[in-house]
Amino acid sequence: MGVLDPFKGFGVTFRTLLTKPVTIGYPEHRTPVYPRFRGRHRLWRFENGLEKCVGCSLCAAACPADCIRVVAEENTPGNRVSAGERYARIYEINMARCIFCGYCEVACPFDAITLEHSYELSEYTREALIYTKDVLLEPAPKQPPLHPNVPGDPSLVGDV
């Protein structure tokens, strides 16, 4: 403790005045998130365009906020959507309730759902925050998937 103690604070503030501000001007400048960051959900496809999700509802069971609804249906030869026996006909996440714990991601044995890095999820209505399957699902590849066993045979496309 010295005589100058009462005035040391003035030095600290003055020194800070000469340093660069630490603020990040948000919309123009963004800090990258870390690899483990959990943001918006995404449903994935295999390279051949089939959905990874087989509608097992394990994510819905794991969700502590009960914000996932899965309604599964059997794949048929005429409508093959996923790689397994069944696929998720309805897959919805109520983002207004989601707590981003990532338990769905942990629960999914097939890596079909993951939490990605996008975090700007505000909407003007509650309804817009209910993400349906077409919002969540990765877009289908431009090229229609070819039959896995008969590469390059266009006649078999769509009849897998």
Add this chain to the structure above:
Amino acid sequence: MTPQETVVAMVIQGLIVVGVVFSAFAGLTVAERKLLGRFQARRGPNRAGPFGLLQPLADIGKLTFKEDFIPAGANRWLFRLAPMIPVIAAVAALSLIPFGGVHEWFGTTVTLYGTDLSVGVLVFLALSSLGAYGLILGGWASGNKYSLLGAARNAAQLVSYEVAMGLSIVGVVMISQSLSLVDIANDQAGGIWYILVQPIAFVVFMIAAIAETNRIPFDLGEAESELIAGYNLEYGSVKFAMFMTAEYLSLIIISAFGATLFLGGPDGPWLPGFIWLGLKISVLLFIFIWVRATLPRFRYDRLMKFGWKVLIPISTLNILVTAIVLGLGFAN
């Protein structure tokens, strides 16, 4: 000049001064927020205009278009009147500040001050206390318990620090043997600034000035973490803007007053006087902002004790010493 011409000249001069000071006020609000930001490792306002320079316009726009309401429990007449008092007092005090001497510009004689009253210092002190009545009345008229507490604190603070401020100036007045601000400024011109002969008085003056303008560490009347916003809690829209205007105007004016009394007013080489005065005011304002960025807030009773038991004895002692020195004839 004919009397008519004199009146016209005075009106023009007044408009110029008010214009300059109000732009300075606008600039000060941005400058304070920018500086505070930098003191705190952040940027401060940077969205309105380049570097946030148009922030005052945005503020004015926002405040003007807000709903102007009067709370149900308020005394409606006083509630409306209160915010005007400090603005009027501040603008009136402006006329006493000598921004420069007498100049011969464009073939006419221009005096760079509103009036030269022989008791300018006293009138200034009177006006600056008058401003506080607005705060007190506004706090009481709001009909809010927090505002009432804020008003009570303001009243007590005003009484204590007005005395300290008055006493701190007495030394200067004794040396220059005049109560006219113009005389005091002229006395220092080309000679010794009174800060050098009255350093203690200057420190006391600065502390009392912070208290008079209700800024941290003396912002007990508003103390947002205790009384939320104290006297202006119920005020919104233009009425709130008036309180803010008065606060910043009085900050500028009290800096101008201090610069005149202790820093030689418009005195300085090469540059015109009003620029020198502007620089001196800026330095004092910077100190005010720096203090705000650094110090925590006093407690109400300690503030009173500090005013009565530290500042007033010190300034009284200062007067005594000055009197002895003057009596022994060192001044001349």
Add this chain to the structure above:
Amino acid sequence: MSDVAAQIEAASPGAVVLEWEDLGELTVEVRGDRIVEACRALRDGPSQYLLLSDITCADFPDEPGRFRMAYHLVNIATGARARLRAWAGASDPAVESVTSIWPGANWMEREVYDQFGVHFHGHPDLCRILNPLDWEGHPLRRDYPIGGEEVQFTDAV
């Protein structure tokens, strides 16, 4: 018999119903009307349980005593802990308040009253604390439904 139970017995014979040690935690079950004496004995006795760390309750609707109070005491010098248990009774559940021993029990008992409806005789200020004053029912009872809002999804089925 452990030291803790012995001290309670010495201060208030017949107070201890059961005692055991499980998972490294000592539990002594005392009669509901003796809880104040038991606590006082443990605080003032040689075991020096000066700090009442927690009071809480658990609801066992099938048990005759139904509301099982748990008092966690700790010796701040050694870190030794003891748990006192007492049953409050199924109809008109009530135990004695320990606020006379530890004023800090005030809010903890208010919380138990609020959430379980257990009354504390001799409590100076027994009213709701976490729920609004006019709340009906006691949320942490097992028969109190969890309620809540249905999660909103699109209408697609």
Add this chain to the structure above:
Amino acid sequence: MTMGTAGPRSGNFPIAAESREAREAAARDGRALTPTERIIAGVEARTPEEAIERTLTNEMLADARPGVRQPMLINLGPNHPSTHGVLRLIVELDGEVVREVTPVIGYLHTGIEKQCENKTWWQGITLVTRMDYLAPFANIKAYTMSVERLLQMEVPARAQWIRVLLAEMNRLASHLVWLGTSGLELGAMSVFFYCYRERDEMLDLFEMVSGERMNHRYFQVGGCSDDLPPGFIERVRAFTEEMPARIDDYEALLTGNPIWKDRMVGIGVLPAEQLLALGVTGPTLRAAGVPYDLRKVAPYSGYQHFEFDVPTATEGDCYARYLVRVREMRESLRIIRQVLDGMPEGPVIADDRKVVLPPREELAYSMEALIHHFKLVSEGFTVPAGEAYVAIESPRGEMGCYAVSDGGPRPYRIHMRDPSFVNLQATAPLCKGGYLADLIAIVATLDPVMGGVDR
């Protein structure tokens, strides 16, 4: 002109409604109003009828005879800049002197304990982190440790060390928020921004390791959900190297500042015995001279391996609490450094297939692992019947978790003993007789977090 001449006003006044509620609640139970209810009922009369009722219900005002000085009742909160969230303090003021303080809580009550009974043990982790939102790692740590005790489960050494590391970083982050907000409440604005600058770096590190900045679920029953990410240790080390200078800066701003001392020294003093009787723990108790720190008194997760001191003071005033917390920040840095230097290798989660999810890569080839995974996720693991109370030292004091299991996959009862809840009881005795401004300083140095108080 008197205030309140505007006559009866329309509209819903929640406070008037509260007054009615209090009387109804008491009438239902057939009892008189309790002191707290009486104060809540009488705090503010908004209509003439209300004023009459208030006089009837409020003994204190009924007793007000002409010439007797009446106190002014003011309602500090639930929305007030310096009540740390939604704490409401009904203060009886005599001038600026506080005569009586009645804290009213529950505005943030979310029924976490009830919700836990309806979730699996695994899902409970995500709920309890949200209680004391400034010390999420302490919350989960108490919870997972009590479940681990019920399961009689060993946690691998590396997981223990990671837990210590993050718990201490959390203590540092929590104290930074405390210091910043306390400074702001007493008017020292800059220190708030400096503290948040550093705290944000901590949150970055938390994001790096757990994926979330505040409500982590990183600690799992049996260990941690993932290993530390690459580069984490180096970042933390760099942080610990620059942090002491930053703490010096805060101290330069505050410790020696005469105004700061004026606001703090000798304010809010209670003797240690009284604090103990009130159940107060943590820095508040240590500032009164009782070295009760669970990390030393009853070491858990390997705290006995680290060298650190428990800062104490004897004055028991606000300044002592301030000094103790600042010194605790330095001690936490010391522990963090030791953890970084000696971090053992090995698994980060116990290998117990009945409780812990199987490693992810095994799902691809092992049918057994897949079945375990399905069972654990859909039903949850079961915990043997019993009860356990585990207490740890959170930044605010003793954070305890009382878990009762009936042998099923869901907790039968979870009770969290939150230090803020118990410590807050000391507000009234600490504030009585002081000034209104002291009340702000006292609440600031008690450091309650309303998420933890109301749960």
